[in-house]
Amino acid sequence: MQGETFVEVAEALRNGDLEAARLDKPHRMLLDFVATITRHAHKVTDEHVQGLRDVGWSDEQIAEAAYDTALFNLFVRLADTFGIEPPAMYEPDGIPAAAKPESGR
Numbered sequence: 415m416q417g418e419t420f421v422e423v424a425e426a427l428r429n430g431d432l433e434a435a436r437l438d439k440p441h442r443m444l445l446d447f448v449a450t451i452t453r454h455a456h457k458v459t460d461e462h463v464q465g466l467r468d469v470g471w472s473d474e475q476i477a478e479a480a481y482d483t484a485l486f487n488l489f490v491r492l493a494d495t496f497g498i499e500p501p502a503m504y505e506p507d508g509i510p511a512a513a514k515p516e517s518g519r
Contacts, residue, residue, distance in 0.1 A: 430512030440469040447476075448483040 426434035432445060443466055450458055466476050492498075 428510045428512055430510070440466075440471060443469055444471060444479055448479055451480060451483045452487055 423435050423437075426432070426436075432442065437445065447458070447462055447466060450462065463476055467473070471479075
């Protein structure tokens with residue numbers, strides 16, 4: 415998704431507002447899948463993966479989503495551990511809502 419057509423979608427995703435992003439079912443399911451990996455990886459089931467296949471994602475795409483999620487989770491956890499924050503020039507309006515730690519996590 416690129417270009418001005420997707421500015422609203424990008425902003426909604428940046429803010430963690432999946433409803434406002436108005437994603438189609440396959441993309442919403444993929445984001446729900448990576449959220450499950452991020453929050454409770456042990457809860458990913460064969461049914462989750464089959465559901466993604468059923469809406470058109472290939473095994474390679476599902477695996478890439480899982481790998482990317484794991485890698486970004488590693489980066490975030492290391493940054494959190496060492497107190498690394500992005501320079502203000504990258505986030506002039508502050509940390510996006512989607513990147514803020516959830517309470518109780």
